Amino acid sequence: MKRQKRNMASRAYDRGYLAGVSGRSSDSCPHENEQQRVNWLSGWREGRADQWDGMTGVSGVHRLPSV
Template sequence: MRRQKRDMSDRAFQRGYQAGVSGRSNETCPHSNDDQRLCWLSGWREGRSDQWDGLTGVSGVHKAVV
């Protein structure tokens, strides 16, 4: 649990993925640090692509984002 809190880039990716899957705009990125912003946007892009492919809700359970 503590390791997850320390790895801010992975956490930013996860949060970006969740934002992308839920359909939020990429303008809602909360990070000002360039590295974390890039990770968040990468996650957001992957989340949006999964949303467009229909991998949301129960049909997206098989997609493991770790």
């Protein structure tokens, strides 16, 4: 658990992915740091693509970063 908290790049990507899958806007990025913002947005883009492909709910469980 501590190792996951230290890796801020991966954590930002995971949070962005979850925001994208849930349909939130890219303007809702909470990061001010440029590198974390880039990671969040790349996760958001992948999450949005998965949402558009219909991988939400049970069909998208295998794509969740925490699983």
